[in-house]
Amino acid sequence: KHGIDPQATTQLVRRIAQLPHLRVAGLMTIPPLSPKPEESRPYYSLLRRLRDEICAALPGIVSLSELSMGMSSDFEVAIEEGATLVRVGTAIFGPRQ
Secondary structure (H helix, E strand, C coil), rough: CCCCHHHHHHHHHHHHHHHCCCCCCCECCCCCCHHHHHEEEHHHHHHHHHHHHHHHHCCCCCCCCCEEEEEEHHHHHHHHHCEEEEEEEHHHHCCCC
16 A cells, blocks of 8 residues: 655645546545554644645645544544544454454
8 A cells, every 4th residue: 555745745636636527535544553543643633734734725626525544443543633534344343364
């Protein structure tokens, strides 16, 4: 899995917004795995700030209403940082086999 450098995100979102039939609904991050949920907070905080910066730079072009961040082990921290979507499959279904 791979993402985009935060400094390149605004330009990417701007270019995608110019394409017909596509809409950027939000941003997603997956921090490094850690047994301590608080260690994920800086990554979630960064994504929220990045979303706010992009919306300020592209007013009326994107709203980026979704922040997908947080998994079963740290979703509470992600919600505190503004997550609108969390991935909690392990909490519901148990570990993968």
